Amino acid sequence: MSGIDIYNILDRAKNLGYSAEIYYIKLKEKDIEEDVQISRKSSYEEGYGLRIVKDCKLGFSYSNTLSYDLLDNAIEVYKSVEEKDCNYQIPSPEGGVNFLKEIHLLEFNEITEKIEEFYSQIKAYKNELSSSDVNITYYNVSGFEVQIGVANTEGIDINELKSGISLSLMANSKIKEGIVTPDIYEYDYTTNPSEINLDTFVNKIKENVNRLKKRYTDSIDRGIDIIFTQKALNELFMPLFSRAVSVENVFRNKSPFSKNKRISNEKLTVIDNPRYKYSLSSRSFDAEGLPTQETKILEKGEFTNFLSNTYWANKAKVKNTHSAIRTYLTLPTISTTTVELKMKDMEDPFYDKVLVVDEVQGVNTANFDTGDFSVNVSLGWLYHRKEEFGIYNMVLSGNIIDILNGITVMGNDVKRYGNIAAGMIRVKGLKIV
Amino acid sequence: MHYEELLRKAEDRGADFADLREFKVKTLRISVTEETSQVTTNGIDHGYSFRIVYKNNMGYSSSTKLDEYLLDSAFSNIKEEGKIKIVLLPKKHDEVIIEPKVLTSKSISEKVKELEKIRNDLKSFSSVKSISIRYYEDYIEKLYYSTEDRVIHIKYPVSGVSITVTSVDKDGNLVSASISKSTYKDYVLETFDPNEITKEAIERLENQIRGVLPKAGVFTVVLAPEVVGVFTHEALGHLAEADLAITGILLGLKGKKIASEEVNVVDSPIVDSTEGIGYTPYDDEGVEGKEVKIIDKGVVNDVLTDRFYSAYLGKNPTGNGRAEDFRSKVLVRMRNTYMLPGSHKLEELFEGIKEGYFMKSVYGGQTGSDGSFQFGIQEGYYIRNGEISEPIKSTGISGYTIETLGQITMVSKNLEISSGFCGKSGQLIPVGSGGPYIRVEKMKVGGT
Structure with a gap:
């Protein structure tokens, strides 16, 4: 059906007695990647997710096109669940939204130009590195511009444009016939492409190849202190932490954290910051159209807040932290954005003998309910008296609470890597095999 | 625009090869926990992916609409010196369709009720503290068209259920256990006995409660x-x-x-x-x-x-x-x-x-x-x-x-x-x- 817009659907829903909300996106993307072939792709996608609420019941449907079928399908779902839950609510505006300028620094055509620039630079680096026996096995440069909007029958009608770039490089080096180093993976994603420095990427890859080629063969103390780089924190700590601080999981005892549980490390503060400069997860409003704000999660050993959306704030009777996240294909859930780790005193974590963990493998095998993990250290090295030796085939085990309790030192090299902003941290009390 | 027109236009502009994938997937996701029953996804995910090979270069595009954007974008992605070759295949028209009987005949409401029954059975075990039952179904329709005159139509369902239950062990630590079953034949709760799935989930949970930490x-x-x-x-x-x-x-x-x-x-x-x-x-x-x-x-x-x-x-x-x-x-x-x-x-x-x-x-x-x-x-x-x-x-x-x-x-x-x-x-x-x-x-x- 042509000529239908989101307001027609919301009006019809309202006339039928429903409180309704449409979350929509219009997304343009471009990416270039190469393994043994170079491929370039452009894409366009639009989609609409409709929630309706009436008499303590919820309906939902999505579509890539706008028509009244969207409403009919949501009503079918509404009728399919008999159980009533009066915590369902399409939210009303809660204060004004302070729009972030730095999440849309470039238009899509400028993003496309940046992608081509990065692509040319990577090609040059690829040739340069191959002469030093480092093989870039894969890279990807991609960028996007998206319009995200939320409109509902309760007075919210808001949208914003966001654009950004992500870049990833994967490399290895042949040690001898049939044996290569583990994959070395560097990546960044940002709303500000000038933050990405390819020199830094390439230097890190070269350093890591050198570390891995100098293999440590002696046994290592199972309780050795661990230093997590920001990349390792983004890969291991972030998924476990993000899941554990959701009000839903805390409320349902599906989290290792609870309001009454203390962390013995009183020097650590943890903040969720959806307005962190240039982070790709930053946004002016959450997926229900409510203004974003910083949330202090952990301070002086106490969990001060967990993250919520409208439903779970109502259900658990806690403050709504406006942490709803979703795609148009799903209902809103809860997630962290950029997590900041802060320590009272910061110092150099490199002293004595320590195992540095830069990449881990198998985080998807962790138990996200309990926070237990047993992951392979796919890129790590032993630091001892300013010398570095690559370690292979090592398993790191523990629990996310062990990490929080065990942080003894945070370096002053604070930076954002993916969705975490921190210095490197030194942790006691984890186990290696 | 029709797929034949898109492929013809690609050839007219000099493409050596072009193919179009149309994906149309009717999706349903239901989440039932000890607290709630929700249909979390319900709709049709529908779009197109287009690819051309032009003088040994490859260009891709995708869109939720079948229009000139696919063609223009794919051609705009032709840049490099030509190195790419793909295997070409002979003409073929075929159709492979699995029509589920139960999956499509049951209403959303009936499916929700069956999942709520599993939830209620699990609630009867005193050791169970939280329950997450996730049901998914995708009724997948894929259409493939190429300039080789290959037209392939596939349609089949995939449905599955996963159950996660948590409890607390003797030391007060949270433990959990999961089980998942999926099938491409029809409706998962007809193909597998829900009582057996429930029983296995509970067995795994009880093993976690009394389990010991292994020697490394x-x-x-x-x-x-x-x-x-x-x-x-x-x-x-x-x-x-x-x-x-x-x-x-x-x-x-x-x-x-x-x-x-x-x-x-x-x-x-x-x-x-x-x-x-x-x-x-x-x-x-x-x-x-x-x-x-x-x-x-x-x-x-x-x-x-x-x-x-x-x-x-x-x-x-x-x-x-x-x-x-x-x-x-x-x-x-x-x-x-x-x-x-x-x-x-x-x-x-x-x-x-x-x-x-x-x-x-x-x-x-x-x-x-x-x-x-x-x-x-x-x-x-x-x-x-x-x-x-x-x-x-x-x-x-x-x-x-x-x-x-x-x-x-x-x-x-x-x-x-x-x-x-x-x-x-x-x-x-x-x-x-x-x-x-x-x-x-x-x-x-x-x-x-």
């Missing part, structure tokens, strides 16, 4: 079919995907014996099992699925390819080009990957093990191109003096694939296939995996 180190282990499946998929199958095989270790080992003759691993487009959800009669490049013998009598034999890697390696395509949806590019992916049964009786595998482990179920796994692998164990037991003993918890197994394959000393006669989802480059696709029971003489086990 290198041990002799017996792996059950589900773990063997994850091992063959994660540790070996990924290494056999042509894009990873080229830069990794497997291609260089082709023709070499790395395991005993009893070790045989295949990747198959269709397997005779309800859980063989890697069902791929034609892949997403319109290629007929062929079985690939990755390891044949202990010898590295073959790799999985799409049209591009077939041309690159100078071999026939195997039908392993798969994409998660219309947004995603085709990658070399597995379908149903499993180890073939051997000659031993199950009890022989445990004989003579003084202290070791029996690993029955996994959380999932991951592998590196250097051949390293790691996966988490959710159900495992000590083996003491050849007998299965107390349950263990919170552990993982890891190692190097080639070394581990060489450590397999016995393969049982059984064969079981499990369903799962495989992630690669951000794309998640349904796969089957499995095998017999195997005995591995030395394997690294994580723990205390």
Whole structure:
């Protein structure tokens, strides 16, 4: 059906007695990647997710096109669940939204130009590195511009444009016939492409190849202190932490954290910051159209807040932290954005003998309910008296609470890597095999 | 615009080859917990992916609309010096359709009620503190059109249920257990008995409650079919995907014996099992699925390819080009990957093990191109003096694939296939995996 817009659907829903909300996106993307072939792709996608609420019941449907079928399908779902839950609510505006300028620094055509620039630079680096026996096995440069909007029958009608770039490089080096180093993976994603420095990427890859080629063969103390780089924190700590601080999981005892549980490390503060400069997860409003704000999660050993959306704030009777996240294909859930780790005193974590963990493998095998993990250290090295030796085939085990309790030192090299902003941290009390 | 018009216009503009994938997937997701019942997804995900080869260059585009954007964008992505070749195939028109009877006849409301019944059954166990039941169904329709005049139409359902239950152990620590079942035949709660699924979830949870932390180190282990499946998929199958095989270790080992003759691993487009959800009669490049013998009598034999890697390696395509949806590019992916049964009786595998482990179920796994692998164990037991003993918890197994394959000393006669989802480059696709029971003489086990 042509000529239908989101307001027609919301009006019809309202006339039928429903409180309704449409979350929509219009997304343009471009990416270039190469393994043994170079491929370039452009894409366009639009989609609409409709929630309706009436008499303590919820309906939902999505579509890539706008028509009244969207409403009919949501009503079918509404009728399919008999159980009533009066915590369902399409939210009303809660204060004004302070729009972030730095999440849309470039238009899509400028993003496309940046992608081509990065692509040319990577090609040059690829040739340069191959002469030093480092093989870039894969890279990807991609960028996007998206319009995200939320409109509902309760007075919210808001949208914003966001654009950004992500870049990833994967490399290895042949040690001898049939044996290569583990994959070395560097990546960044940002709303500000000038933050990405390819020199830094390439230097890190070269350093890591050198570390891995100098293999440590002696046994290592199972309780050795661990230093997590920001990349390792983004890969291991972030998924476990993000899941554990959701009000839903805390409320349902599906989290290792609870309001009454203390962390013995009183020097650590943890903040969720959806307005962190240039982070790709930053946004002016959450997926229900409510203004974003910083949330202090952990301070002086106490969990001060967990993250919520409208439903779970109502259900658990806690403050709504406006942490709803979703795609148009799903209902809103809860997630962290950029997590900041802060320590009272910061110092150099490199002293004595320590195992540095830069990449881990198998985080998807962790138990996200309990926070237990047993992951392979796919890129790590032993630091001892300013010398570095690559370690292979090592398993790191523990629990996310062990990490929080065990942080003894945070370096002053604070930076954002993916969705975490921190210095490197030194942790006691984890186990290696 | 019609697909024929799009392909003709591509040829008119000089394309040597063009193909269009149309994906139309009716999706339904239901979440039932101890607190709520929600339909979390309901709709049709519909879009197009277009590709051209022009003077040995390739350009891609995708969109939720079938219009000139697809054509113009694909051509705008032609930039490089031409190096790309793909295998071209003869004309073919075919249709493969599985029509579910129960899945499409049941209403959303009936499905919600059946899931709520499982929830209520689980609530009757006092040890259960939280319940998460996730139901999904995708009624997948794929249409493939190419300038070779290949028109392939596939339609089939995939539906599944996963249950996670949590409890608290004697020390007050949170423990959890999960079970998942999926099928491509029809409605999962008709194909599998919900009571059996519930029973197994509770058994796993109770093992976690009374489980002990295992001793870490290198041990002799017996792996059950589900773990063997994850091992063959994660540790070996990924290494056999042509894009990873080229830069990794497997291609260089082709023709070499790395395991005993009893070790045989295949990747198959269709397997005779309800859980063989890697069902791929034609892949997403319109290629007929062929079985690939990755390891044949202990010898590295073959790799999985799409049209591009077939041309690159100078071999026939195997039908392993798969994409998660219309947004995603085709990658070399597995379908149903499993180890073939051997000659031993199950009890022989445990004989003579003084202290070791029996690993029955996994959380999932991951592998590196250097051949390293790691996966988490959710159900495992000590083996003491050849007998299965107390349950263990919170552990993982890891190692190097080639070394581990060489450590397999016995393969049982059984064969079981499990369903799962495989992630690669951000794309998640349904796969089957499995095998017999195997005995591995030395394997690294994580723990205390």
